[in-house]
Amino acid sequence: MSLQDDLAAVKRCLEDLVRTVGQLERSLAAERGVTSPPPKAPAENLVTIPDTPYDSGLWTDTDDEGLGARDRHAP
Secondary structure (H helix, E strand, O other), X not given: OOHHHHHHHHXXXXXXXXXXXXXXXXXXXHHHOOOOOOOOOOOOOOOOOOOOOXXXXXXXXXXXXXXXXXXXXXX
């Protein structure tokens, strides 16, 4: 299996675990006669990326990925 396949399998297992724990909590609450709040929808962690260009000053001391440093030559 590739790393991507492994990560997808882990994600599915975690989602199954979260769903099963939620069902267990609801069934325990029903046995105790406690009304449980409706299940929450999973929060999505969305990040808004602005359309404005990045400050070029952030990139002055970085290497170009795959090309090496600016002041050195490739072997």
